[in-house]
Amino acid sequence: MKTLGIFRHAKSDWNDARLRDFDRPLNKRGRKGAAVMGKHILEHGVGWKRVLASPAVRVTQTIELAGEAAGETPPITWDRRIYLANSAALMDVLREQEGNPASIILIGHNPGLEDLIFDLVPDDGSSPLRDIVEEKFPTAAYAVLQLDIDQWPDIEENCGKLVHLVRPRDLDPTLGPNIED
Template sequence: MKTLGIFRHAKSDWNDARLRDFDRPLNKRGRKGAAIMGEHIRNDGRAWKRILASPAVRVTQTIELASEAAGMAPPVSWDRRIYLANSATLMDLLREQEGDPASIMLIGHNPGLEDLIFDLVPDDGTSPLRDVVEEKFPTAAYAVLELDIDSWDDIDENCGRITHLVRPRDLDPALGPSLTD
């Protein structure tokens, strides 16, 4: 069995229309969300053997703030392919991981991360957490999937189940949907 963590970047700032999408930073709510999720991920107690992340500014800031709040500085492998990747690309990236770590956390963007969850977790009515993701996998959401595979080479559709899902609003209702952000 392998464990896959999926952490979506926190809420980004859209105020500067001159910025490329890749360069958008976090907004105030996003900075707070990244920090609270970093504390939660630390308290969740999982030791991620490998962290793969998009190098987009909003992802790097999410990781910095989450790591600072958690009091740790995990090594991160930056991979440009994660930026706006679809599910198939993310699965290919996981398949090529050397050393076959027991756990990997992906930090990136939607819709790719959400679609990856849909592809890995069967839509058979047995996963209430999958149903929550179907409603929305919001910014700074964190999910943990257990995959029924022996090697990352074996990752394929319908091989997993969601065992943990937390959104920022689950930890602080003020971080929920807002008409002003």
């Protein structure tokens, strides 16, 4: 059994049209959401053995603020392939992990992260949390999956169960949709 965490970057700023997508920072609500989620992730207590992350600015800032709020930031493996990757590419990144860590948290972007959940968790009506993800996996959302595999190279579609899902608005209503920054 392996544990996979999926953490989407917090809300980014679209105000500077001159910036490349890769270079967009977090906006005010995103900074607050990253901090709230960082504390939750620590309190949830998985104890992530490996952190894999996109090096995009909005992801690096999300991790920095989440780590500050939690009081710790584990070592991070930055992998540019995670930036805007689709589900198949993310599964390839996970399959390549050496050392067989018990848990990995993947920090990146939609639609790839959301699609990864859909590919790993069967659509058989048994997961009300999957139904919530189908509505939307918003910025700074955090999901935990239990994977029925012994080694990361064994990851395949429908091998997972979604056991935990928290969105920023679940912890702080001011971080919900349609709230101005």
